Amino acid sequence: MIELQNTILEMIAKGDPLVDTAVKLCIEVERIFPDVICSILTIDPIGRIRSLAAPSMPASYSAEIDGVPAGPHAGTCGTAAYLGEDVTTKDIATDPRWDAYRHLVLPLGIRACWSRPIFGSQRTPIATCALYFRESRGPSPHEREIVDRCVHLCAIALDRHRRVMEYERRANTDALTGLANRAAFNAALSDLDCSQPGAWALCLLDLDNLKVVNDTFGHHAGDMLLKQVADRLTIAAFPERAFRIGGDEFAIIVRTEPALYDLGTTASAYLRELGLPADCGGNVIVPRGTMGVAMLALEDETAERVRQNADFALYHAKETGRGGYVLYWSGIGTRMTRRLTAIRDVDLALREDRIEPQYQPVVRLETGEIVGMEALCRMRVDDRLVSAAAFHEATTDAHIASTLTARMMARVASDVRQWLASGIPLQHVSINVSSADFHGASIYEALTDTFEREGVPLSHLILEVTESVYMDDDAGVVQQSVEELRSRGLEVALDDFGTGYASLTHLMTVPVDYIKIDKSFVDRIVSHGPSQAIVGGVIGIAAKLGIRVVAEGIETADQALQLIELGCSMGQGYLYSPAVSGDVAAAMMASQTCAPAFAPAHALSA
Numbered sequence: 001m002i003e004l005q006n007t008i009l010e011m012i013a014k015g016d017p018l019v020d021t022a023v024k025l026c027i028e029v030e031r032i033f034p035d036v037i038c039s040i041l042t043i044d045p046i047g048r049i050r051s052l053a054a055p056s057m058p059a060s061y062s063a064e065i066d067g068v069p070a071g072p073h074a075g076t077c078g079t080a081a082y083l084g085e086d087v088t089t090k091d092i093a094t095d096p097r098w099d100a101y102r103h104l105v106l107p108l109g110i111r112a113c114w115s116r117p118i119f120g121s122q123r124t125p126i127a128t129c130a131l132y133f134r135e136s137r138g139p140s141p142h143e144r145e146i147v148d149r150c151v152h153l154c155a156i157a158l159d160r161h162r163r164v165m166e167y168e169r170r171a172n173t174d175a176l177t178g179l180a181n182r183a184a185f186n187a188a189l190s191d192l193d194c195s196q197p198g199a200w201a202l203c204l205l206d207l208d209n210l211k212v213v214n215d216t217f218g219h220h221a222g223d224m225l226l227k228q229v230a231d232r233l234t235i236a237a238f239p240e241r242a243f244r245i246g247g248d249e250f251a252i253i254v255r256t257e258p259a260l261y262d263l264g265t266t267a268s269a270y271l272r273e274l275g276l277p278a279d280c281g282g283n284v285i286v287p288r289g290t291m292g293v294a295m296l297a298l299e300d301e302t303a304e305r306v307r308q309n310a311d312f313a314l315y316h317a318k319e320t321g322r323g324g325y326v327l328y329w330s331g332i333g334t335r336m337t338r339r340l341t342a343i344r345d346v347d348l349a350l351r352e353d354r355i356e357p358q359y360q361p362v363v364r365l366e367t368g369e370i371v372g373m374e375a376l377c378r379m380r381v382d383d384r385l386v387s388a389a390a391f392h393e394a395t396t397d398a399h400i401a402s403t404l405t406a407r408m409m410a411r412v413a414s415d416v417r418q419w420l421a422s423g424i425p426l427q428h429v430s431i432n433v434s435s436a437d438f439h440g441a442s443i444y445e446a447l448t449d450t451f452e453r454e455g456v457p458l459s460h461l462i463l464e465v466t467e468s469v470y471m472d473d474d475a476g477v478v479q480q481s482v483e484e485l486r487s488r489g490l491e492v493a494l495d496d497f498g499t500g501y502a503s504l505t506h507l508m509t510v511p512v513d514y515i516k517i518d519k520s521f522v523d524r525i526v527s528h529g530p531s532q533a534i535v536g537g538v539i540g541i542a543a544k545l546g547i548r549v550v551a552e553g554i555e556t557a558d559q560a561l562q563l564i565e566l567g568c569s570m571g572q573g574y575l576y577s578p579a580v581s582g583d584v585a586a587a588m589m590a591s592q593t594c595a596p597a598f599a600p601a602h603a604l605s606a
Helices: 001-013 017-030 059-065 077-081 102-106 139-170 180-189 209-216 219-237 257-261 261-273 303-320 329-352 389-394 398-419 433-440 443-453 467-471 477-487 503-511 519-523 527-545 557-565 584-592 599-606
Strands: 036-043 051-053 087-089 113-119 125-133 202-208 243-244 249-254 278-280 283-285 289-293 325-327 355-364 370-381 384-387 429-433 461-464 491-497 514-517 548-551
Touching: 001 139, 001 548, 017 036, 017 051, 017 087, 017 139, 036 077, 051 059, 051 077, 051 398, 059 102, 077 087, 077 113, 077 125, 077 139, 087 491, 113 139, 180 243, 180 249, 202 219, 202 261, 202 303, 202 389, 209 219, 209 283, 219 243, 219 249, 219 261, 243 477, 249 261, 257 261, 257 329, 261 325, 278 584, 289 303, 303 325, 329 355, 329 370, 329 389, 329 398, 329 514, 329 584, 355 398, 355 584, 370 389, 370 477, 370 584, 389 398, 398 429, 398 433, 398 443, 398 584, 433 467, 433 477, 443 461, 443 477, 461 467, 461 477, 467 477, 477 491, 519 527, 519 557, 527 548
Parallel strands: 289 325, 370 429, 429 461, 461 491, 491 514, 514 548
Antiparallel strands: 036 051, 036 125, 087 113, 113 125, 202 249, 202 289, 243 249, 278 283, 355 370, 370 384
16 A cells, blocks of 8 residues: 555656546556456536546446536436445445446446545545445445545645646636636647648737727726627637737637638627627727738648738738738738838838938929928938838837837927028928827927927927828827817828828818828829819818818929919929928028929919
8 A cells, every 4th residue: 555655646746647647546456456446536616527537447438427417316426426425336236326327337247336535625525436346245444445545645636636727727817807818829829730721710809999998097997898808709709719818919719610611701700799889897998909810721831820920910900900800811921021121121220310301392383482391201221312101111110100200300300490590481391290109108298398409499390190190090099189289389281181081071070280182183183183173172171171281292384283273372292392401401491482394374474
């Protein structure tokens, strides 16, 4: 017995699997008593029998009794677990507790059974240890003594297993939502079979409005939102498994055939369930998520590759339209590579001070008189300047975008200070700002710190905000910031007007001082009737609203003449001047004219 005890205790101390330890214990008992069969069963939290170890019993028998509820008629072991006391069946053939199960054991030559419950820390049965006999009898005193020792060893092994499982559960469970966490997600990915294309897919979801909820209603409301999102994803995805892999990041591994058959429908169902209004501590919040989806493909050799593809799809979804999903396609990877390359290049240029402004004059169309300058961001690469269009993808990174704006503000403020000190008759300079500038620290404070440090009044500044920034403003952060800026005397221009959706709606919800008509309209304005009608309509509406209009991208005299006829008085473009350095811009403002390459007939006659 001492040898058995030492063997089992050593296995427990080494951390051997519970099943291996239990099987070894049964084998050692059967070695001591060659005419008996030993088994160990566990009882799950809802009172059902689970087969743990019965090395001398057929696997079919263990499978048959697995999941049977403990009770007064559940054989010897099920009854012992139910009553919490020893139970002896000296004749299985006649004992009513075996009515439903005797056909399983009598053909095996088993005639009797004795079972002893094993108790946990709460003094409730958590397992049983049983001896089966080939003749009708009960246990001998020696058998009872050995099983007593075995029960004690089993209790130690089960307790250690419980502690290990609880530790693993905590290590693999998100404490807030109860979902499996990133560690569990990584483990689940590593276990996936990648040999059969289409066998599984991965959905990655970002909760878009968590920061806004935290900032507006507090972190308690944000936590409640996360819990509800977790519950909804669990329900919507069942029987798939959902994970919380970051602050506002979730994942679902899709493996069932119906869900894989149409991933678009599956993703839509997840987002639809997610997007129902939620009560978060008395605050009604509509969760909003964006999802990227990737299926295991023939060329995907590892699960990590599928994960990267789903990441690419998610990034693309967030860039092209939050609140929806994107299914991965091969071209996305190339686009993401370009984006990451652009971010790297701009970050390096910022650190090496190779970001600088160039200025394009804004003029009165009829006279060429300069009424302002637009500061355009340029990146110096060797001996040439690269326009912002070449590295626009880098601005999808919030840190890069806000750092670029800060650098441009500092350089523009310095240039304006020099112009004013030299007596240059400057009216205003416009600077483009991004969505990131409105969602970080106060943009007004940033402007004030930068321009007042150079002694430049903010009255010389116009902020240009693109339509896309307004469109991505469900929480109203941009609208609130623009209203605050205008209330403090700053002027705001709506840039690229006409390229987004519901442009006129923006004029109702977020009043601005200028509208800048996008170059795409100007390009076709000479011969394209719809463009003329739209631009003419916008100019008329703007005039009634007291908003000034600037046309962008004017390249020909015919375009300028058509704009003048439609009532547009200001514009900019290569017809008048490309973007130039600060020194050249100063010289142009000093002369107060930027003569176009034409002279309108009615201007000459005047």
